[in-house]
Amino acid sequence: MSNQRKRLTGEREDEDDEDAEGIGEWERAYVDDRSWEELQEDESGLLRPIDNSAIYHAQYRRRLRMLSAAAAGTRIQKGLIRYLYIVIDFSRAAAEMDFRPSRIAVMAKHVEAFIREFFDQNPLSQIGLVSIKNGVAHTLTDLGGSPETHIKALMGKLEALGDSSLQNALELVNEHLSQVPSYGHREVLILYSALCTCDPGDIMETIQKCKKSKLRCSVIGLSAEMFICKHLCQETGGLYSVAVDEVHLKDLLLEHAPPPPAIAEFAIANLIKMGFPQRAAEGSMAICSCHKEVKIGAGYMCPRCKARVCDLPTECTICGLTLVSSPHLARSYHHLFPIAPFDEVPAFSSLNDSRRTLGKSCFGCQQSLIGTGNKPGQCVTCRKCKHYFCLDCDIYIHESLHNCPGCESIHRPKSVSLMEE
Amino acid sequence: MPSVAFKQYSDDVSLLVLLLDTNPLFWSNTSITFSQFLSHVLAFLNAVLGLNQLNQVIVIATGYSSCDYIYDSSLTSNHGNFERSGTGMPPLFASLLKKLEDFVTKDEELSREEGHEDRTPSCLLSGSLSMALCYIQRVFRSGHLHPQPRILCLQGSPDGPEQYVAVMNSIFSAQRLMVPIDSCYIGVQNSAFLQQASYITGGVHHTPKQLDGLFQYLTTIFATDLHSRGFVQLPKPIGVDFRASCFCHKKTIDMGYICSVCLSIFCEHHKKCSTCGSVFGQSKLDEASSVSDKKRKAPHT
Numbered sequence: 001m002s003n004q005r006k007r008l009t010g011e012r013e014d015e016d017d018e019d020a021e022g023i024g025e026w027e028r029a030y031v032d033d034r035s036w037e038e039l040q041e042d043e044s045g046l047l048r049p050i051d052n053s054a055i056y057h058a059q060y061r062r063r064l065r066m067l068s069a070a071a072a073g074t075r076i077q078k079g080l081i082r083y084l085y086i087v088i089d090f091s092r093a094a095a096e097m098d099f100r101p102s103r104i105a106v107m108a109k110h111v112e113a114f115i116r117e118f119f120d121q122n123p124l125s126q127i128g129l130v131s132i133k134n135g136v137a138h139t140l141t142d143l144g145g146s147p148e149t150h151i152k153a154l155m156g157k158l159e160a161l162g163d164s165s166l167q168n169a170l171e172l173v174n175e176h177l178s179q180v181p182s183y184g185h186r187e188v189l190i191l192y193s194a195l196c197t198c199d200p201g202d203i204m205e206t207i208q209k210c211k212k213s214k215l216r217c218s219v220i221g222l223s224a225e226m227f228i229c230k231h232l233c234q235e236t237g238g239l240y241s242v243a244v245d246e247v248h249l250k251d252l253l254l255e256h257a258p259p260p261p262a263i264a265e266f267a268i269a270n271l272i273k274m275g276f277p278q279r280a281a282e283g284s285m286a287i288c289s290c291h292k293e294v295k296i297g298a299g300y301m302c303p304r305c306k307a308r309v310c311d312l313p314t315e316c317t318i319c320g321l322t323l324v325s326s327p328h329l330a331r332s333y334h335h336l337f338p339i340a341p342f343d344e345v346p347a348f349s350s351l352n353d354s355r356r357t358l359g360k361s362c363f364g365c366q367q368s369l370i371g372t373g374n375k376p377g378q379c380v381t382c383r384k385c386k387h388y389f390c391l392d393c394d395i396y397i398h399e400s401l402h403n404c405p406g407c408e409s410i411h412r413p414k415s416v417s418l419m420e421e
Numbered sequence: 422m423p424s425v426a427f428k429q430y431s432d433d434v435s436l437l438v439l440l441l442d443t444n445p446l447f448w449s450n451t452s453i454t455f456s457q458f459l460s461h462v463l464a465f466l467n468a469v470l471g472l473n474q475l476n477q478v479i480v481i482a483t484g485y486s487s488c489d490y491i492y493d494s495s496l497t498s499n500h501g502n503f504e505r506s507g508t509g510m511p512p513l514f515a516s517l518l519k520k521l522e523d524f525v526t527k528d529e530e531l532s533r534e535e536g537h538e539d540r541t542p543s544c545l546l547s548g549s550l551s552m553a554l555c556y557i558q559r560v561f562r563s564g565h566l567h568p569q570p571r572i573l574c575l576q577g578s579p580d581g582p583e584q585y586v587a588v589m590n591s592i593f594s595a596q597r598l599m600v601p602i603d604s605c606y607i608g609v610q611n612s613a614f615l616q617q618a619s620y621i622t623g624g625v626h627h628t629p630k631q632l633d634g635l636f637q638y639l640t641t642i643f644a645t646d647l648h649s650r651g652f653v654q655l656p657k658p659i660g661v662d663f664r665a666s667c668f669c670h671k672k673t674i675d676m677g678y679i680c681s682v683c684l685s686i687f688c689e690h691h692k693k694c695s696t697c698g699s700v701f702g703q704s705k706l707d708e709a710s711s712v713s714d715k716k717r718k719a720p721h722t
Binding site for chain 2: 080120184267271272274275276277303325327330364366392397404409410411
């Protein structure tokens with residue numbers, strides 16, 4: 001009877017991931033959907049519509065408050081040149097299906113998104129990938145600055161076997177990162193699904209070795225909290241978190257994309273020699289040094305050895321000079337000059353008069369700030385320019401734009417400029 | 422304009438945000454007067470609105486001391502009965518002209534308070550770009566059916582180097598939102614900010630040679646909506662200069678030194694970074710060892 005129903009709904013015959021019989025495809029979508037848990041009741045027991053935007057905004061403000069409390073009003077030095085290894089646990093625990101369709105697929109998808117976001121926010125940094133399979137750690141890719149190579153290598157081998165060994169992974173990463181220049185910040189991000197680690201030696205020694213080589217280890221667990229991971233992160237100054245579902249995993253991963261606060265002794269300040277290549281003339285022919293093929297036109301010429309490279313940022317294969325363009329450096333400037341969080345405006349009617357003088361619409365998007373029934377809606381205000389903004393503009397300004405439109409629309413005389421170009 | 426309950430959006434509906442430069446320091450000595458310029462621009466806006474019934478136009482004025490919204494074609498309050506004598510302008514834009522006049526007077530008052538020394542000739546490009554992006558973000562939030570937004574920057578004032586970080590932040594945000602920034606530069610020198618903006622976001626940059634024919638340049642190059650740009654030949658970018666300038670002498674350099682803490686650019690070796698104050702150590706040794714390591718790793722001879 002179940003087979004008949006499946007054929008009627010036109011499904012494929014393979015029954016790999018659904019073990020309950022007699023469930024049609026349309027029902028599978030609701031198996032894990034517990035939408036009744038999202039309903040709320042007000043005082044008299046009637047159902048209340050959920051105000052998602054207010055919850056989202058409250059979540060965002062909580063996060064921002066934590067970050068700004070940590071910064072405490074001073075400019076915290078951030079590690080902008082990062083050498084990060086991502087260690088993914090491909091042991092048999094990764095084949096568990098508590099994340100749909102399986103932990104491996106979810107991890108791969110989110111790591112891909114993380115890699116792109118990482119290079120977007122840290123254009124001068126490099127990533128390497130390591131996998132743990134059968135108790136042995138393998139290097140999937142070496143440290144490099146091109147997202148495509150890493151993503152292709154990651155998606156190539158997605159299978160889960162054997163035990164997981166934290167010590168082997170840490171030893172391998174330590175060895176790779178010891179060859180990195182001293183001005184770079186060394187970091188490891190471990191995605192751990194297993195509940196134990198099978199090590200050939202004393203893992204505490206390895207942790208002390210990592211601490212001595214100034215390696216900052218962070219772990220994201222997918223199953224449960226483990227003492228050894230917590231100990232590792234505490235000793236090396238990293239972050240330990242455990243994901244409860246897919247959305248949470250994505251948020252935790254993306255938290256590691258912006259540069260972490262740097263501990264001053266970890267990286268020695270240095271002057272790094274870099275080149276700013278010019279675009280090659282249209283129609284010029286040269287053999288490019290990255291693909292070893294003849295290319296016409298678009299490309300860049302290394303200023304030191306005049307070799308041709310295809311795109312930036314990269315290291316010249318002939319002379320080793322780091323080649324960047326000024327927008328790549330500019331992408332990191334908003335980490336150095338962050339804008340202060342906006343203040344919430346309390347919704348008392350006593351503030352109505354001051355608001356009327358400044359206008360009843362958001363300064364950024366001209367949306368009306370008057371809520372339902374002529375009461376003032378929720379809004380925020382900038383401390384410096386005193387303009388009002390709606391909640392959505394607040395989130396957009398702090399997460400993506402990094403400029404306050406009000407502060408940018410005021411003319412400042414030359415002497416007060418933040419940065420001299 | 423009839424309020425359509427369910428709008429049919431074809432793929433060539435566009436939302437144009439025009440950033441108009443009203444900097445009095447620039448307009449005081451140009452070959453074309455501001456009112457002649459405005460007549461070209463208003464005819465262009467009319468043409469854009471005529472291309473498709475659902476097109477929208479927003480105008481933001483970029484002044485010397487402030488920026489503000491001047492015109493929004495989707496608001497129905499534009500069709501008042503304004504009497505404008507003898508200017509020959511269509512009544513559709515009467516509210517635009519009135520608001521522009523108010524804005525320019527207010528801008529002038531604000532700049533008078535500032536003082537006469539230290540007059541940099543640049544306008545507040547970063548402010549109007551940020552406001553345009555906030556508006557476009559609001560359009561994206563309004564649902565699935567929305568016009569395709571783009572930004573057109575009509576500017577003549579030179580770049581203000583103090584706005585570099587803010588302008589680059591806006592450019593990267595526009596790139597993420599996939600909003601092209603077109604730019605039409607009518608000033609004397611070249612504007613590196615606008616060239617970079619158009620190159621990075623995939624827009625069109627053009628410097629018209631003859632300002633008498635500005636309307637023709639605007640309608641043939643900048644009126645094309647995003648879908649049709651795949652079929653039309655628009656001016657290609659020629660050699661955008663992405664070299665950086667050093668912080669000490671402000672000259673463009675090919676090779677330089679970068680502080681690893683604050684990413685400041687220097688043209689020669691220093692002992693201490695002038696921006697963040699960090700002391701540099703052992704840099705020559707590290708550089709030599711990293712280059713020789715690479716040579717050792719390469720197996721071919």
